[in-house]
Amino acid sequence: MAFEGLADRLQNTIQKIRGKGKVSESDVKEMMREVRLALLEADVNFKVVKEFIKKVSERAVGQEVMKSLTPGQQVIKVVKEELTNLMGGEQSQIAVSKRPPTVIMMVGLQGAGKTTTTGKLANLLRKKHNRNPLLVAADIYRPAAIKQLETLGKQLSMPVFSLGDQVSPVEIARQAIEKAKADHHDYVLIDTAGRLHIDGELMNELKEIKELASPEEIFLVVDAMTGQDAVNVAESFNEQLGITGVVLTKLDGDTRGGAALSIRSVTGKPIKFVGMGEKLDALEAFHPERMASRILGM
């Protein structure tokens, strides 16, 4: 039931090759079938897998693998390299606006981890970058969403801006930025309500906030356990809002997290941070190579 890693998956094929002492094109093909399976079991989107396999196959058949004495190792190496490249370099920096405050919007599906990540990000900005952020409770829909952010603010001893749940999120954002300017906050972190990418009305609300607040960053918060649908969600949020980066949450679980690759390939936007727990210090920089190993089960 626990899924095999790529190395285990390649064992059989490698045994066969060893017997023959030579790697043929069909051996490579067989290995690619295993790569495909490993990626699908890691939840990489199947279209993304298809393209990926095509690319890796070319490299493999080209030379590296066929001429190698350790074709299994070589396949893994090529796959890992390509995966790492696809996921981009390390990108944990956060934009700074020339005209403070710098506004950051947190967006995403319901339950992804936006509110928690807002708290974590505020903590990181203060601790690592010596900043003074204002947290903004712009989720007026979810029961007790404001209370949740206020509690996090209390835990951090940081101010939370709220106007209750009877004022529109756009107006909340507007007044929050005024307040931030008056109180000399250099960052404004806007926690928005979870919403489906196909919910036109609520997606419009985000567009309006964006228009008004001119955020430097729009972070799409995505649950690392997301399956094949990650591409639809990411593509759609990106098309409608132009996200600037991704935060992958709940990576402290045992999911392979193939969604990372899917999201990166369809949006081209960097994964900036990963959530590694429920506590407010559990936010880390994203490491492409570590993620590649994880997806491959190594």
Next chain:
Amino acid sequence: ARYRKVDEDFFEELEEILIQADVGFNTVMELIDELKMEVKRKNISDPTEVQSAISEKLVEIYQSGEKTTGHINIQEDSLTVILFVGVNGVGKTTTIGKLAHMYKQQGKNVILAAGDTFRAGAIDQLEVWGNRVGVDVVKHSEGSDPAAVMFDAIQSARAKSADILLCDTAGRLQNKVNLMNELEKVKRVIEREIPGAPHEVLLVLDATTGQNALLQAKTFKEVTNVSGIVLTKLDGTAKGGIVLAIRNELNIPVKFVGLGEKMDDLQAFDPEKYVYGLFSTIIEKEAE
């Protein structure tokens, strides 16, 4: 209209559709192999006939083992306790609100237990639901022992002769041993207070979840003996196909589906309707 042939391309497309629905590779392969055999055996060439064959096969996989409908083990003349478990953010608290509403409408006396004492605002969230639906919530302060909340909630439910007690718990990832032990303890307290309880342990799964849902189901089943699944967020574009694999490998049935954030966005699970929704696109495309 011109129909497509039932050929290799057809099966390849079907495979892709099911994989995209998160059904999981092994279950999909099993299914496609069986379907191919069936098509050959019955000499099927008309896609509409294949449609019913697919439907039958999927429902069959789904219903392998004993047939269970969305039945909930309600005690007719005593307190029914339902425990909700699952990973973070899947929809446990919301589902409790919805289910409370459903039972209240049926004239039942419902009480909620605020067993998530950990997450910021979790108790308030359940209280908002309690007010919305018009049912009582038993709570302790944030950070207190969830097992103690359950104990109190049971005493309170008894004192008020409640029909149904819905117990919320904090979200936890299944690989966190301490948190899973805590959950086991919560369940043990309920068992000790009422023999035969909890009468249902519902694992809440987010339909957008991929293959990890299988591990979730396995571990939560080991720890709490899960009796059914609530598949939430089906109003999005994800299909939650992993429940087929879960049914296939662990034999846990889906009992309810969540279709939104409102009080009445909860429905009993209908396997045939669900299964048809999984592959309807391929059929609709043919009928064009």
